[in-house]
Amino acid sequence: xxxxxxxxxxxxxxxxxxxxxxxxxxxxxxxxxxxxxxxxxxxxxxxxxxxxxxxxxxxxxxxxxxxxxxxxxxxxxxxxxxxxxxxxxxxxxxxxxxxxxxxxxxxxxxxxxxxxxxxxxxxxxxxxxxxxxxxxxxxxxxxxxxxxxxxxxxxxxxxxxxxxxxxxxxxxxxxxxxxxxxxxxxxxxxxxxxxxxxxxxxxxxxxxxxxxxxxxxxxxxxxxxxxxxxxxxxxxxxxxxxxxxxxxxxxxxxxxxxxxxxxxxxxxxxxxxxxxxxxxxxxxxxxxxxxxxxxxxxxxxxxxxxxxxxxxxxxx
Amino acid sequence: xxxxxxxxxxxxxxxxxxxxxxxxxxxxxxxxxxxxxxxxxxxxxxxxxxxxxxxxxxxxxxxxxxxxxxxxxxxxxxxxxxxxxxxxxxxxxxxxxxxxxxxxxxxxxxxxxxxxxxxxxxxxxxxxxxxxxxxxxxxxxxxxxxxxxxxxxxxxxxxxxxxxxxxxxxxxxxxxxxxxxxxxxxxxxxxxxxxxxxxxxxxxxxxxxxxxxxxxxxxxxxxxxxxxxxxxxxxxxxxxxxxxxxxxxxxxxxxxxxxxxxxxxxxxxxx
Numbered sequence: 154x155x156x157x158x159x160x161x162x163x164x165x166x167x168x169x170x171x172x173x174x175x176x177x178x179x180x181x182x183x184x185x186x187x188x189x190x191x192x193x194x195x196x197x198x199x200x201x202x203x204x205x206x207x208x209x210x211x212x213x214x215x216x217x218x219x220x221x222x223x224x225x226x227x228x229x230x231x232x233x234x235x236x237x238x239x240x241x242x243x244x245x246x247x248x249x250x251x252x253x254x255x256x257x258x259x260x261x262x263x264x265x266x267x268x269x270x271x272x273x274x275x276x277x278x279x280x281x282x283x284x285x286x287x288x289x290x291x292x293x294x295x296x297x298x299x300x301x302x303x304x305x306x307x308x309x310x311x312x313x314x315x316x317x318x319x320x321x322x323x324x325x326x327x328x329x330x331x332x333x334x335x336x337x338x339x340x341x342x343x344x345x346x347x348x349x350x351x352x353x354x355x356x357x358x359x360x361x362x363x364x365x366x367x368x369x370x371x372x373x374x375x376x377x378x379x380x381x382x383x384x385x386x387x388x389x390x391x392x393x394x395x396x397x398x399x400x401x402x403x404x405x406x407x408x409x410x411x412x413x414x415x416x417x418x419x420x421x422x423x424x425x426x427x428x429x430x431x432x433x434x435x436x437x438x439x440x441x442x443x444x445x446x447x448x449x450x451x452x453x454x455x456x457x458x459x460x461x462x463x464x465x466x467x468x469x
Numbered sequence: 470x471x472x473x474x475x476x477x478x479x480x481x482x483x484x485x486x487x488x489x490x491x492x493x494x495x496x497x498x499x500x501x502x503x504x505x506x507x508x509x510x511x512x513x514x515x516x517x518x519x520x521x522x523x524x525x526x527x528x529x530x531x532x533x534x535x536x537x538x539x540x541x542x543x544x545x546x547x548x549x550x551x552x553x554x555x556x557x558x559x560x561x562x563x564x565x566x567x568x569x570x571x572x573x574x575x576x577x578x579x580x581x582x583x584x585x586x587x588x589x590x591x592x593x594x595x596x597x598x599x600x601x602x603x604x605x606x607x608x609x610x611x612x613x614x615x616x617x618x619x620x621x622x623x624x625x626x627x628x629x630x631x632x633x634x635x636x637x638x639x640x641x642x643x644x645x646x647x648x649x650x651x652x653x654x655x656x657x658x659x660x661x662x663x664x665x666x667x668x669x670x671x672x673x674x675x676x677x678x679x680x681x682x683x684x685x686x687x688x689x690x691x692x693x694x695x696x697x698x699x700x701x702x703x704x705x706x707x708x709x710x711x712x713x714x715x716x717x718x719x720x721x722x723x724x725x726x727x728x729x730x731x732x733x734x735x736x737x738x739x740x
Binding site: 369370372373375376377378379383387388391392 | 628
């Protein structure tokens with residue numbers, strides 16, 4: 154029986170009520186009365202012990218909470234102090250208070266629009282997210298099946314993997330001019346850069362996942378003589394899924410890094426362009442706000458994918 | 470007819486050589502063994518004697534370098550559901566429930582000829598046989614090692630295999646769970662009249678369960694050293710057997726083979 158989950162007094166009162174009811178019953182042998190008295194005392198003691206336990210549990214929970222949030226809070230405090238000191242030394246950099254004020258102003262109207270070059274920070278973040286989603290989605294569409302093929306056929310893997318090793322370390326921004334040349338417009342060129350940078354982790358991780366499917370599971374598939382379709386859906390895909398999701402997580406992290414830089418180059422809308430625009434306006438407070446916003450969005454993307462990955466991990 | 474019954478599984482002149490970087494490695498040589506229908510054969514020997522290799526050959530997971538294996542009148546050319554395998558580490562698919570793990574096998578074997586309701590019934594019957602009806606919705610990581618191994622057995626039995634192959638099925642379990650599962654296996658085999666080949670390194674387990682104990686010489690190039698028949702009446706009871714002279718005679722014979730005639734390689738090198 155879980156004690157702490159109950160409302161404070163419900164069980165003991167009802168126990169006492171039933172004891173009282175029994176007492177009112179007349180013509181009871183004396184010894185039984187005495188034993189009932191003892192029972193009632195025990196019930197009261199139990200109730201006291203119970204609430205004492207509850208208090209202790211609450212104290213413990215509070216202590217744990219404090220231990221969990223105290224270090225990060227302290228870290229944030231130290232950060233703010235250092236920031237304040239820096240802003241005192243370098244007058245061009247606004248301090249925490251000034252940045253906060255300008256952030257407050259910005260977030261009061263995140264979705265205003267005064268033409269293509271003057272839009273609220275909300276629109277800019279959404280524009281960037283949209284580009285990431287398209288480029289990243291296309292990369293998943295191409296990269297994950299390619300990864301499966303590479304993992305399944307060692308000849309193709311041997312054929313392609315040196316090329317991948319060569320191209321993977323290349324900054325996706327180096328591909329941007331090629332995108333501009335191919336697509337003639339800034340928008341698809343930015344998506345192209347996202348596509349290129351997200352595809353490598355997905356190919357490589359999926360391929361590694363396929364080669365690491367435990368031999369035991371493949372032996373089961375062989376003993377049952379499962380069809381290729383069953384092997385793919387019941388054995389390969391679930392076994393590879395955790396690896397695939399790792400690839401997806403790495404990809405989306407990189408994609409979010411790259412979009413800021415790509416938008417600085419291509420212009421238009423987007424958080425990267427916005428940062429560059431504010432630099433041209435010499436509005437450093439806005440740049441600092443943008444840095445926080447980019448960080449928060451990246452963190453949310455990463456954490457939500459981690460959550461998804463945990464949902465599909467099958468450690469036994 | 471009589472002949473196929475007595476020689477349900479025929480292993481003749483089988484040898485297995487693996488290619489390694491240091492050159493060919495002879496794991497098994499000149500294995501000749503016939504297994505009758507309904508017989509329980511235990512393969513025993515020190516580690517590295519190739520008993521699992523022999524089981525994999527019967528399963529068809531590997532093909533022999535020399536010789537032939539025949540099961541129910543047909544040459545074994547690959548794995549198939551008529552030879553159910555219980556793997557050493559249960560090998561359940563962790564993303565499927567116990568029910569679905571068994572259902573995957575049932576569907577494969579009977580899916581073409583039976584309705585979904587019948588397939589479900591077969592799956593539940595197999596789980597009931599190992600006493601796991603209550604765990605049908607659980608995933609492998611939610612149940613104990615002994616229960617996992619029982620699901621593995623249910624999966625193998627649900628296919629109604631002609632031969633049940635078990636590779637040290639209880640090796641990773643604690644002694645009490647192992648004894649419990651051995652008793653269950655005795656009951657299941659008696660009920661299903663299965664032909665069983667079991668790899669084990671446990672002498673008591675072999676004597677308790679088997680009709681014949683096939684004792685392997687040490688590897689490399691291992692072969693069958695001797696075969697010990699176990700003429701104990703069934704059903705066998707582990708407590709009653711403790712005082713049975715015939716049981717002790719069998720046990721002594723196997724121990725003599727393992728620890729006098731075929732000293733463990735590591736010990737022999739030390740001496």
